[in-house]
Each structure stands twice: as structure tokens, then as C-alpha cells.
Amino acid sequence: MHKRLFTPGPTEVRPEILKELATPQIYHRAPEFSDLYAEIQPKLRKVLYTKNPVLLFTASSTGAMESAVTNCVAKRCLNLVNGAFSKRWHEIAVGNGVPCDAFEIEWNKAIRPEMVDAQLSTGKYDAVTLVLNETSTGLANPLPEIAQVVRRYPDVFFLVDAVSGMAGVKIETDAWGIDFVLAGVQKAFALPAGLTVAAVSERALVRSEKVPPRSYYFSLPLMYKSHQKNQTPATPAIPQMFALNAQLTDMLAEGMDARFARHERMAKIVQTWAKKHFDIYPEEGYWSKTVTCIKNTRNLSISDLVKTLAKDYNFRISNGYGAIKEKTFRIAHMGDAQVDEIEGVLKAIETVLKL
Numbered sequence: 433m434h435k436r437l438f439t440p441g442p443t444e445v446r447p448e449i450l451k452e453l454a455t456p457q458i459y460h461r462a463p464e465f466s467d468l469y470a471e472i473q474p475k476l477r478k479v480l481y482t483k484n485p486v487l488l489f490t491a492s493s494t495g496a497m498e499s500a501v502t503n504c505v506a507k508r509c510l511n512l513v514n515g516a517f518s519k520r521w522h523e524i525a526v527g528n529g530v531p532c533d534a535f536e537i538e539w540n541k542a543i544r545p546e547m548v549d550a551q552l553s554t555g556k557y558d559a560v561t562l563v564l565n566e567t568s569t570g571l572a573n574p575l576p577e578i579a580q581v582v583r584r585y586p587d588v589f590f591l592v593d594a595v596s597g598m599a600g601v602k603i604e605t606d607a608w609g610i611d612f613v614l615a616g617v618q619k620a621f622a623l624p625a626g627l628t629v630a631a632v633s634e635r636a637l638v639r640s641e642k643v644p645p646r647s648y649y650f651s652l653p654l655m656y657k658s659h660q661k662n663q664t665p666a667t668p669a670i671p672q673m674f675a676l677n678a679q680l681t682d683m684l685a686e687g688m689d690a691r692f693a694r695h696e697r698m699a700k701i702v703q704t705w706a707k708k709h710f711d712i713y714p715e716e717g718y719w720s721k722t723v724t725c726i727k728n729t730r731n732l733s734i735s736d737l738v739k740t741l742a743k744d745y746n747f748r749i750s751n752g753y754g755a756i757k758e759k760t761f762r763i764a765h766m767g768d769a770q771v772d773e774i775e776g777v778l779k780a781i782e783t784v785l786k787l
């Protein structure tokens with residue numbers, strides 16, 4: 433029996449979209465492929481609020497994170513860290529020999545614009561990485577406010593991991609001056625894993641021509657060269673592209689504002705419920721609109737709760753991440769999940785725990 437996913441990636445994929453994966457395959461050097469690629473572009477640019485090219489990575493989000501830091505840093509990169517994924521971005525930079533420093537704060541606290549200002553004012557950096565929505569802790573950093581600070585430093589490129597936010601919350605890529613914004617499609621896009629999209633600014637593409645090549649598969653100059661022909665340098669995940677194309681059409685038919693509003697409604701419901709029965713892990717004012725990380729204030733066995741929900745209700749929620757595995761649990765409310773489904777999960781938890 434299928435367990436319906438309320439995990440913060442992968443998320444539940446609708447059967448209509450799954451069917452798209454079975455579309456007969458096309459040759460990636462044939463015109464029909466370029467047509468598919470070209471059809472996807474304007475839709476993605478709408479969802480990402482950008483005029484920039486949106487590159488398709490046949491990789492999970494981690495691959496695009498690697499592309500960002502290997503291609504867009506000429507001098508030194510500042511990695512803002514307040515969770516597992518922002519820490520991973522620092523490790524990716526270190527692992528690829530990209531000069532970088534981590535600025536780490538407590539994981540239940542948001543990165544504040546003043547902190548970013550203080551770091552950038554040292555003049556050491558020409559790029560900064562930020563995770564919009566820390567999926568490990570359910571914390572949303574104040575992206576527009578931080579973007580405002582970064583824009584005051586014209587040489588500093590702004591690289592944003594929007595993995596569990598994009599397509600669930602509005603990200604004004606161009607208005608906020610984001611140079612590289614990426615998201616794997618298995619989160620709020622509600623698609624099967626295997627593809628990551630990233631909008632890349634013109635100046636980031638220009639810089640990527642100049643930095644010493646640190647990567648081949650994730651080389652922005654190579655990807656952009658193919659992009660101009662509506663192609664990819666290597667064979668892409670063609671099945672996922674069929675699914676992406678169909679899902680983007682459905683998303684735009686729903687309306688992005690309606691989609692964001694639905695996410696906000698679901699978030700409110702889960703947050704109110706969590707405050708009533710438990711507590712919420714990150715500090716108030718910075719709760720994610722796509723995933724809630726709930727504090728285990730009742731000293732429950734989280735693994736038992738997760739197992740029972742899967743066995744008796746066919747609902748899959750998630751335990752905490754890393755060090756807070758048993759101290760928290762996470763309910764994702766993103767993608768194509770609907771309000772009544774989220775309410776159903778909360779009801780099931782109430783029944784299991786006799787709340």
C-alpha cells in the first residue's frame with residue numbers, strides 16, 4: 433500500500449504527473465527535445481519571477497549547490513549557516529577547494545540582515561550563500577531583507593538555496609537581485625526526484641567564464657552554451673522534463689498567488705495545531721510556510737509515531753534531522769498537498785497519541 437508523503441522531500445506526486453514519466457522517449461539532440469526545453473523555459477521564468485535563463489540540472493539539489501559555488505566565486509565565499517543544508521553548502525565549497533568561511537549561528541535562530549552586513553563589510557567576500565528555508569529545522573530566513581543588504585555590496589553575488597521554498601512561496605528573483613537561485617523539483621514542485629532548476633544572472637554567467645574551472649558536469653559556461661540551443665551538455669532526465677512541463681502548466685493554471693495562499697493556509701493550520709499540542713522548534717516569526725518542525729515536548733518515541741502513522745494510516749511524516757532526530761518531528765505542507773489532507777494527518781496523529 434502506498435504511503436502518502438508528508439515528508440519534506442520527496443513530496444507526493446499526483447498520478448497524472450506520474451503518467452508523464454512514461455511518455456515515449458525522445459532523442460536529446462532532435463528538434464522535439466529542443467521544443468520541449470523551449471516550452472519549459474517561459475513557464476519556469478514565471479514561477480521563478482525572473483528574466484534570467486533557468487538551467488536544468490540532472491542532479492538533486494546538492495549538484496546545483498555545487499555548481500553555484502564552483503562557478504560563481506572568484507575571491508571568497510561567505511556561507512551563512514543555521515541548519516544542516518546551509519552547513520552542507522559550506523562543506524561543498526570546502527570539498528571543491530573554493531575559498532570560503534562559514535558564519536554559523538544557533539540552528540533555531542534566523543540569520544539577520546545585520547549579521548550579513550557585518551560579515552560583508554569586511555570586504556573579504558565576492559559571494560554569499562543563503563538557504564531560504566532550512567528544511568532540517570523548519571526555519572525560514574528573511575530573504576527579502578537579507579537581499580536588500582547584499583545589494584548594497586555590488587561585487588557580492590547572492591546565491592540562494594530555495595529548495596523547499598520555490599513554487600510554495602514567492603521568490604522575486606530579479607527584484608531581489610538573486611544571482612543564483614536553485615531548487616530540486618522533489619519538494620514544493622511536487623515532482624519525482626532527479627532534476628534541479630536554477631535561475632542564473634547574466635553577471636554570474638560572465639564571472640563563471642573567468643573563474644578557473646573547478647567542475648565539468650556542473651560547468652555553467654558549458655550549460656549556458658547548450659541552453660542557448662535549447663539543449664543540455666549531457667543527456668538529461670528526459671522523463672522528468674515531461675513531468676515538469678505538465679506540472680508547470682498545472683501550477684500556472686492554479687495561479688501562483690493561489691498556490692502561495694494555499695501554502696500559507698496549510699502552514700497556519702499546522703503551526704496552530706503544533707502550538708496547541710507541542711511547540712515549534714525555530715524561534716517565532718521565522719516559521720517556514722512549507723514544513724513545520726515540531727518540538728517533542730511530550731517525550732514521545734518519534735520513531736514509533738512515524739511507524740504507526742505509516743502502518744495504520746498510510747501517511748509518511750518525517751522524524752527530526754541529524755542531532756534533533758528524536759527531539760523533533762516534521763510535517764511537510766508543500767507541493768500539491770491540500771488543506772483537507774493536512775487536516776487528515778493532524779487528526780490521525782491526535783488519534784494515535786490520544787490527544
Ligand SMILES: *Cc1c(COP(=O)(O)O)cnc(C)c1O
Pocket residue numbers: 441492493494495517563565566567568593594595596616619
Ligand atoms: C532537500 C534539500 C537539499 C538537498 O536536496 P537533495 O535533492 O537531496 O540534494 C538542500 N537544501 C534544502 C533546503 C533542502 O530542503
